[in-house]
Amino acid sequence: MKKLIAMCLALVMALSLLAGCSSHSGSDSDALKIGMTGPLTGGNAVYGTAVQAGIEIAVEEINADPNNTLKLEFQPQDDEADGEKAVSGYNVLKDWGMQVFIGTVTSSACNAVAPLTVEDEIFLLTPSATAAEVATAGSSTFQMCFTDPNQGASAAEVIANNWPEAAIGIVYDASDDYSSGLYDGFKNKAAELSLNVVCETSFTGDTKSDLSTQVTMCKDAGADLMFLPIYYTEASYILNYASRIDYAPQYVGCDGMDGILNVEGFDTSLAEGMALLTPFDANATDEATQSFVAKYTEKTGEVPTQFAADAYDCVYAVYQAAVAAGVKASDEPADICAALIEQFTSMTFDGLTGKGMTWDSEGMISKAPAVVVIDGGIYVPMD
Amino acid sequence: MKKILNNKNTRTNLITYLVVIVAFVIMQTLYSLDMLSNSMKGYLVPICAYVSLAVSLNLLVGVCGELSLGHAGFMGIGAFSGVVIAALLKDVIASDVLRLLCAMVFGGLLAGALGFLIGIPVLRLRGDYLAIVTLAFGEIVKNLVGNLYVGIDSDGFHMAISTSRMELLEGGTYLIAGPKGATGVEKLASFPMGFVLVLLTLFVVLNLINSKEGRAIKAVRDNRIAAESVGINVTAFRMKAFVVSAFLAGMAGALFGMNYSSFTASKFNFNTSINILVFVVLGGMGNILGSVISATALYVLPEAMRGLEDFRMLLYAVVLILVMLFTWSPKVKEKTEVVSEWVKGLFYKLTGKKEVGVNE
Numbered sequence: 001m002k003k004l005i006a007m008c009l010a011l012v013m014a015l016s017l018l019a020g021c022s023s024h025s026g027s028d029s030d031a032l033k034i035g036m037t038g039p040l041t042g043g044n045a046v047y048g049t050a051v052q053a054g055i056e057i058a059v060e061e062i063n064a065d066p067n068n069t070l071k072l073e074f075q076p077q078d079d080e081a082d083g084e085k086a087v088s089g090y091n092v093l094k095d096w097g098m099q100v101f102i103g104t105v106t107s108s109a110c111n112a113v114a115p116l117t118v119e120d121e122i123f124l125l126t127p128s129a130t131a132a133e134v135a136t137a138g139s140s141t142f143q144m145c146f147t148d149p150n151q152g153a154s155a156a157e158v159i160a161n162n163w164p165e166a167a168i169g170i171v172y173d174a175s176d177d178y179s180s181g182l183y184d185g186f187k188n189k190a191a192e193l194s195l196n197v198v199c200e201t202s203f204t205g206d207t208k209s210d211l212s213t214q215v216t217m218c219k220d221a222g223a224d225l226m227f228l229p230i231y232y233t234e235a236s237y238i239l240n241y242a243s244r245i246d247y248a249p250q251y252v253g254c255d256g257m258d259g260i261l262n263v264e265g266f267d268t269s270l271a272e273g274m275a276l277l278t279p280f281d282a283n284a285t286d287e288a289t290q291s292f293v294a295k296y297t298e299k300t301g302e303v304p305t306q307f308a309a310d311a312y313d314c315v316y317a318v319y320q321a322a323v324a325a326g327v328k329a330s331d332e333p334a335d336i337c338a339a340l341i342e343q344f345t346s347m348t349f350d351g352l353t354g355k356g357m358t359w360d361s362e363g364m365i366s367k368a369p370a371v372v373v374i375d376g377g378i379y380v381p382m383d
Numbered sequence: 384m385k386k387i388l389n390n391k392n393t394r395t396n397l398i399t400y401l402v403v404i405v406a407f408v409i410m411q412t413l414y415s416l417d418m419l420s421n422s423m424k425g426y427l428v429p430i431c432a433y434v435s436l437a438v439s440l441n442l443l444v445g446v447c448g449e450l451s452l453g454h455a456g457f458m459g460i461g462a463f464s465g466v467v468i469a470a471l472l473k474d475v476i477a478s479d480v481l482r483l484l485c486a487m488v489f490g491g492l493l494a495g496a497l498g499f500l501i502g503i504p505v506l507r508l509r510g511d512y513l514a515i516v517t518l519a520f521g522e523i524v525k526n527l528v529g530n531l532y533v534g535i536d537s538d539g540f541h542m543a544i545s546t547s548r549m550e551l552l553e554g555g556t557y558l559i560a561g562p563k564g565a566t567g568v569e570k571l572a573s574f575p576m577g578f579v580l581v582l583l584t585l586f587v588v589l590n591l592i593n594s595k596e597g598r599a600i601k602a603v604r605d606n607r608i609a610a611e612s613v614g615i616n617v618t619a620f621r622m623k624a625f626v627v628s629a630f631l632a633g634m635a636g637a638l639f640g641m642n643y644s645s646f647t648a649s650k651f652n653f654n655t656s657i658n659i660l661v662f663v664v665l666g667g668m669g670n671i672l673g674s675v676i677s678a679t680a681l682y683v684l685p686e687a688m689r690g691l692e693d694f695r696m697l698l699y700a701v702v703l704i705l706v707m708l709f710t711w712s713p714k715v716k717e718k719t720e721v722v723s724e725w726v727k728g729l730f731y732k733l734t735g736k737k738e739v740g741v742n743e
Contacts, residue, residue: 177561
């Protein structure tokens with residue numbers, strides 16, 4: 001028994017030694033070091049791993065290009081969608097020598113890290129942290145995604161244009177800043193457009209596995225359109241329960257809804273007719289999307305969501321800006337940061353999630369919000 | 384002097400202080416020589432906060448024998464109220480250190496006051512009710528703060544439970560913004576302040592344990608009926624331990640919050656409470672130095688294992704189990720006793736004194 005324990009301990013130590021080595025030995029000094037933190041484990045891991053895979057594909061593509069003069073190197077760190085862990089992960093990346101930061105994946109973690117990157121003068125481009133505070137943290141923080149209040153307002157406009165008479169029921173996650181940010185943006189715009197909101201109800205992260213009360217409330221209030229500014233996992237519970245009580249309103253979602261067709265064990269026919277705002281459509285026929293989807297599916301066995309596509313675009317945007325500014329891998333992070341800020345506020349970028357994207361001096365993106373409708377199990381652009 | 388050193392309690396206490404001070408001096412020297420990595424620098428303040436939390440919880444769990452599952456709730460109270468106070472005092476007190484101190488004291492007082500309120504009904508009961516109530520308390524704090532909006536503008540201070548009831552004037556900022564938590568927090572916390580907090584926590588807890596009150600608290604833990612029969616007011620002494628523990632947790636929370644530019648209410652959930660409890664249990668119930676060491680080691684461990692990627696949380700659990708088996712194994716205990724005897728012998732050889740019977 002004692003021997004067994006001793007061996008186990010020795011094994012653990014040896015493993016941790018090995019681990020310590022592997023994280024350093026692989027570094028390549030003539031590559032631009034890109035770091036990322038996101039929830040790679042825990043309840044939000046779907047989003048973090050999607051971003052990680054998206055970045056990895058882009059980095060592999062760029063490094064495989066024979067004409068490319070700037071190689072990239074990528075290291076992900078787990079933050080469990082928690083600010084404290086994200087700061088630790090960020091510090092580890094700094095020790096590694098990170099020059100550009102693509103992260104973090106979630107808003108609250110990004111709020112904790114963004115001011116640090118400003119202080120350290122490391123360029124930050126987040127694929128999916130949608131809080132407005134991320135962009136306003138400093139001049140070197142940029143977003144690839146829409147900010148919550150803007151997207152909520154866009155959703156209200158979509159509803160006003162397509163279903164002006166609808167009685168609207170809203171279910172949002174009050175414990176999640178993404179969801180409540182969308183809700184706030186939507187509510188302000190809805191009041192302005194005098195939409196008919198009949199029911200507003202919320203849940204929290206602890207109660208998200210049973211949303212039957214919220215659905216019943218919307219049904220009883222006579223809502224014939226449900227606005228769901230939430231992530232697709234929770235939305236699938238809502239759709240499931242609604243179908244069980246024979247309630248079939250028109251569903252409208254935001255970019256967090258992208259992925260609902262891939263939820264395991266979910267009958268996708270329930271999502272037929274749902275409208276959602278998403279910058280990315282995996283069924284688009286253009287070559288870039290097709291090639292990305294093929295590579296992503298091969299790598300992970302899943303269809304990419306907008307998280308992965310945004311992450312993929314982040315790498316290409318940084319790459320485009322770095323090449324245009326003549327950034328070298330040996331440059332100091334602060335110099336790279338200054339060069340990238342100048343490029344990002346002046347350049348136009350075409351990616352998977354939109355054409356002709358530009359950034360304002362705050363770091364917020366401007367791209368056309370695309371509205372799609374689920375029809376026959378695929379996204380179809382809404383007229 | 385001789386008498387002091389021969390007292391076993393005093394000796395352990397001195398060793399505890401010594402370990403903490405030496406650790407601080409080493410880290411601070413390395414820090415000022417710029418020999419620490421960024422990640423190591425980042426761990427310093429949270430370690431101080433977690434050490435204080437673990438020691439204060441040990442007072443409750445180890446010394447008083449009451450189980451609390453809501454220590455993170457008190458920590459959260461301290462963190463959020465500390466941030467608000469620090470922001471309000473921004474124009475009044477110029478010194479960062481003084482402002483952090485005010486925030487920590489206020490955070491501690493608020494947490495202590497809430498602890499007192501909870502304690503009034505619960506500590507009168509026999510059984511595990513404190514565990515149940517503190518568990519609920521932690522969840523209530525998390526959900527309440529998760530919906531709380533606190534803002535400041537030229538009109539003064541505003542507080543509401545929803546955004547619609549709160550309109551800030553131009554130039555106003557949200558200190559706490561519901562699910563976004565506290566954003567735009569000034570980073571006032573520093574390692575020396577963390578060290579001061581750890582020392583204060585140790586001073587309060589160790590002195591309490593070795594005082595008349597401490598003996599009464601231990602008597603209540605060991606045999607409630609016997610303690611009552613000799614005229615000890617059981618509720619009052621349990622209350623003392625509980626309020627002191629909550630106060631210190633609030634202070635540690637304020638320090639923790641002030642180390643991050645943004646944190647959310649969901650940080651102070653059940654998992655964090657259990658994490659602190661794990662520090663205490665692994666360090667040994669009632670063993671203060673054990674709490675200090677285990678909080679430090681267990682905070683750094685998952686971070687140090689980052690290189691193992693997906694396996695690190697699995698290995699963290701394995702390490703916890705192994706440490707548990709290892710420290711409780713009779714054979715290991717025998718070995719450690721041999722070592723401690725040897726150290727003791729060396730100590731007496733060096734000081735040239737003969738060991739006198741240990742007196743309590």
